[in-house]
Amino acid sequence: MCDPATAAVVIGVSAGVAGYGAYRESNAKKKAAKYNAAVARNNAIIADRMAEDRVAKGRQEERNFRRQLSTLKGKQRSIYAGSGVVVDQDTPLDVLSETAELGEIDALTIKNNAEREAYGFRVQGMNFRAQEGLYNATAKNTRPLFDAFSTTLTGVSSIAAMFAGSPSPSAPGAATSDIALKENLVKIGKSKSGINIYEFTYKNNPKHKFKGVIAQELLESHPEAVSKSKDGFLQVDYDLIDVNFEQV
Numbered sequence: 001m002c003d004p005a006t007a008a009v010v011i012g013v014s015a016g017v018a019g020y021g022a023y024r025e026s027n028a029k030k031k032a033a034k035y036n037a038a039v040a041r042n043n044a045i046i047a048d049r050m051a052e053d054r055v056a057k058g059r060q061e062e063r064n065f066r067r068q069l070s071t072l073k074g075k076q077r078s079i080y081a082g083s084g085v086v087v088d089q090d091t092p093l094d095v096l097s098e099t100a101e102l103g104e105i106d107a108l109t110i111k112n113n114a115e116r117e118a119y120g121f122r123v124q125g126m127n128f129r130a131q132e133g134l135y136n137a138t139a140k141n142t143r144p145l146f147d148a149f150s151t152t153l154t155g156v157s158s159i160a161a162m163f164a165g166s167p168s169p170s171a172p173g174a175a176t177s178d179i180a181l182k183e184n185l186v187k188i189g190k191s192k193s194g195i196n197i198y199e200f201t202y203k204n205n206p207k208h209k210f211k212g213v214i215a216q217e218l219l220e221s222h223p224e225a226v227s228k229s230k231d232g233f234l235q236v237d238y239d240l241i242d243v244n245f246e247q248v
Contacts, residue, residue, distance in 0.1 A: 026144040033142060037135035040128045047125035051118040058114020062107050069103035175245040177215040178233035185214075191242045195221070199248055212236070212245040 179185075182200045188211070189197045195218065199211050215234035218226050218241070225240035238245045 023144045026142055030139050030142040030144060033135045033139035037132045037139065040132035040135060044125045044128035044132065047121045047128060051121035051125065054114055054118040054121060058111055058118070061114065062110045065103075065107050065110055069099070069107070072103070073099055174227065174229075174235040174237045175212060176229060176233055177213055177218075177236040177245075179214050179216050181233060182214070184209075193242050195241060195243055197243055209248040210246065211248050212238070213241070213243050 181202055181204075183203050183206070185198050185200045187196055188199050191197060195213055197211065198214060199209055201207075201209055213236055215226050215236050218236060219234075222241055225237045227235055227237065229235045236245075
């Protein structure tokens with residue numbers, strides 16, 4: 001078994017390697033999020049252009065149909081006039097009116113179909129912009145240097161824990177509960193107030209198992225029960241929570 005100094009060097013090197021790996025992984029995630037955001041933005045632009053194009057084509061189709069309708073009504077009038085029939089009375093008038101009415105319905109149908117298809121493209125554009133927003137948020141919240149530092153700091157904390165062991169509590173009723181000093185954590189249940197209960201061993205005392213809580217988890221739910229010991233690690237005052245600290 002290697003001596004503590006050698007072990008510290010090994011852990012330190014491992015922490016540095018892990019930190020660099022965390023940086024590369026986080027950096028790759030950030031770049032992927034930015035790329036996906038750019039793709040979504042381009043897709044949104046394309047969808048908008050397709051919507052505009054469909055509206056323009058719909059208007060042209062409507063104009064073409066109305067011209068054809070006008071030509072048809074003109075031919076009908078010419079046929080009736082050439083046959084000596086009075087166009088603006090009785091049956092000829094009914095025929096022309098029906099042609100105009102049905103033609104108007106068809107023209108409006110062409111217009112509505114184009115607008116409906118354009119709306120579909122606009123919805124696609126909105127969805128792509130929503131995706132872009134999510135990817136940009138991911139890229140913004142991904143911090144490679146911070147992740148690398150956090151990973152390295154975890155390794156360094158284990159070195160401190162190895163030398164410091166389980167520091168003595170500096171408050172009556174308190175027990176050291178910093179996660180940096182523990183290992184072999186197994187969640188075994190919850191207290192009535194919802195606090196997670198664990199079995200664990202201390203890194204400097206692997207032969208004995210204890211039952212208790214993790215100080216970091218109580219910082220938000222029961223901050224009044226958490227303090228810092230004289231050695232700088234977090235401790236929990238078990239008198240203030242509904243969990244007992246005991247050796248298993």
